[in-house]
Amino acid sequence: MRSSRRLEAETHRNIEVIWLLRHLKPDFKTIADFRRDNRTAFRPVFRQFVLLCRQLELFGRELLAVDGTRIRAVNNKDRNFTRASLTTFIGLADAKLDDYLQRLDQSDASESKTGGSRVKNLAEKIAAIRARRTRCKDMLAQLDQTGEDQISLTDPDSRAMAAHTHVGVGYNVQVAVDTKHKLIVEQQVTNQVVDMGQLTQTAEPAKEILGVETIAVVADKGYFKIEDIEACEKAGIVPYVPRPQRGPSVKAGLFRKDEFQYDADSDSYVCPAGQRLHPYSSSLLRGLKKINYVNKLVCDDCKIRLQCTGSKFRTVSRLENEAVLDRMQARLANRPGVLDRRRETVEHPFGTIKQWMNQGAFLMRGLEKVRAEFSLTALAYNLRRVLNIVGFAELMAALAA
Numbered sequence: 001m002r003s004s005r006r007l008e009a010e011t012h013r014n015i016e017v018i019w020l021l022r023h024l025k026p027d028f029k030t031i032a033d034f035r036r037d038n039r040t041a042f043r044p045v046f047r048q049f050v051l052l053c054r055q056l057e058l059f060g061r062e063l064l065a066v067d068g069t070r071i072r073a074v075n076n077k078d079r080n081f082t083r084a085s086l087t088t089f090i091g092l093a094d095a096k097l098d099d100y101l102q103r104l105d106q107s108d109a110s111e112s113k114t115g116g117s118r119v120k121n122l123a124e125k126i127a128a129i130r131a132r133r134t135r136c137k138d139m140l141a142q143l144d145q146t147g148e149d150q151i152s153l154t155d156p157d158s159r160a161m162a163a164h165t166h167v168g169v170g171y172n173v174q175v176a177v178d179t180k181h182k183l184i185v186e187q188q189v190t191n192q193v194v195d196m197g198q199l200t201q202t203a204e205p206a207k208e209i210l211g212v213e214t215i216a217v218v219a220d221k222g223y224f225k226i227e228d229i230e231a232c233e234k235a236g237i238v239p240y241v242p243r244p245q246r247g248p249s250v251k252a253g254l255f256r257k258d259e260f261q262y263d264a265d266s267d268s269y270v271c272p273a274g275q276r277l278h279p280y281s282s283s284l285l286r287g288l289k290k291i292n293y294v295n296k297l298v299c300d301d302c303k304i305r306l307q308c309t310g311s312k313f314r315t316v317s318r319l320e321n322e323a324v325l326d327r328m329q330a331r332l333a334n335r336p337g338v339l340d341r342r343r344e345t346v347e348h349p350f351g352t353i354k355q356w357m358n359q360g361a362f363l364m365r366g367l368e369k370v371r372a373e374f375s376l377t378a379l380a381y382n383l384r385r386v387l388n389i390v391g392f393a394e395l396m397a398a399l400a401a
C-alpha cells in the first residue's frame with residue numbers, strides 16, 4: 001500500500017497498523033511529508049536490512065542475478081519530446097503554415113462573400129501552430145544547451161523507454177538478487193534507456209555489502225559490453241552474460257563470428273572451412289584496438305564463400321581485450337543452467353513489485369524521489385520475504401540482538 005490517503009485510512013481500520021503506530025492517526029499530508037522529508041534515509045535503511053539478512057545467513061553469496069525493468073513515471077507520453085520528434089514537428093508545422101498562408105491569401109480575395117469568418121478561422125489556426133512551433137524551437141534550444149537528447153515536461157528526469165518495454169516514459173530499475181532466497185541485495189534507479197553498461201555498477205555494491213572476495217553474476221544479453229565485463233573481472237566479479245547475435249553477418253544469414261575459432265597460440269582464427277585468418281589491419285573502436293583477421297587467398301577459392309561473405313573475402317574483427325569474452329564463453333559452456341537460474345531468480349521480485357506498483361508506475365516525480373520510493377518498495381519486498389522464510393519471532397530476535 002503506497003498511497004498516503006490509503007495509508008491514512010488504514011490507521012483507522014487496520015488492527016495491525018493501529019498496533020504498530022500505537023494509536024497514532026497521522027493524516028495523509030503528514031504521511032506524505034514524512035516520506036518526502038526522510039527520503040534520503042530510505043536507501044540506508046534498505047542497506048541496513050540487507051546487512052541484517054546477511055547476519056541471518058539468508059544469502060548464498062555465490063551467485064547474483066542482475067536484471068533491469070522499466071517502471072512508468074508520472075509523465076504522459078505526449079509530454080515527452082525527443083530531438084527527432086521536435087525536428088519532425090517543426091518541419092510539419094512549416095509545411096502546414098505555408099499551406100494555411102496560401103489559403104489565407106486566397107480567402108482574403110473572397111472575404112466579402114464569406115463575411116470574414118473563414119479568414120478568422122485560418123488566422124486562429126496559424127497563430128496556434130506558430131505558438132506550438134515556437135515552443136518546440138525553445139525545447140530544441142534547451143536540448144542543445146544541456147546536451148540531452150529528450151525532454152520530459154511533467155517529470156523532467158524521466159525518459160522515453162524503448163518501445164518494446166511498453167512503458168512509454170519511465171525509469172530503468174536495476175536489481176542484483178541473491179539466488180538462494182531471491183532477496184534483493186542491491187537496487188538502483190537510473191534514467192538510462194538501456195541496460196548495457198550497468199552490470200558492474202549494480203553488481204559491485206552488492207558484492208561489497210555481501211562481504212565476499214569474489215562472486216558470480218549472471219545477466220541477460222542486454223548487458224553484453226566488453227568494457228563492462230572486463231570491469232567486472234577486475235572488481236572480483238565473475239560474469240556470465242550470453243553473447244547477443246548481432247551484426248551485419250547475422251542479419252545477412254552468413255556465418256556468425258562465434259563459428260570462427262580463435263587460436264591464441266598462433267594469433268589466428270580458424271574459419272568454418274578449416275582455413276586460418278591472420279591479422280591484417282587494425283583500427284580503434286571506443287578507444288580499444290580492433291584487429292581485423294583476413295586470408296584473401298583462401299577465400300578466393302572457397303566453395304562455401306556465399307555462406308560466409310557477400311564480398312571477395314571475409315574479415316573477422318577482434319578487440320585487444322577480447323580474451324575476457326573467450327573466458328566468459330568457456331565459463332558459460334561449463335555451466336549451461338546458469339542462465340535459467342537468472343530468469344527464475346529475478347522473476348519473483350519483479351513480478352511481486354510490479355503487482356504492488358499498479359503494474360509498474362511510480363507515484364513520485366524526479367530521480368531522487370523515485371530512488372527513495374523504490375528503496376522503500378525493495379525494503380518492503382525483502383521484509384515480507386524474510387518474514388516468509390524465517391518468521392516473525394526470529395526476525396524480531398535478530399533485530400533485538
Ligand code: SF4
Nearest residue numbers: 271273299302308314
Ligand atoms: S570464405 Fe574465407 S573465411 Fe569464409 S569459410 Fe571460406 S575460406 Fe573461410
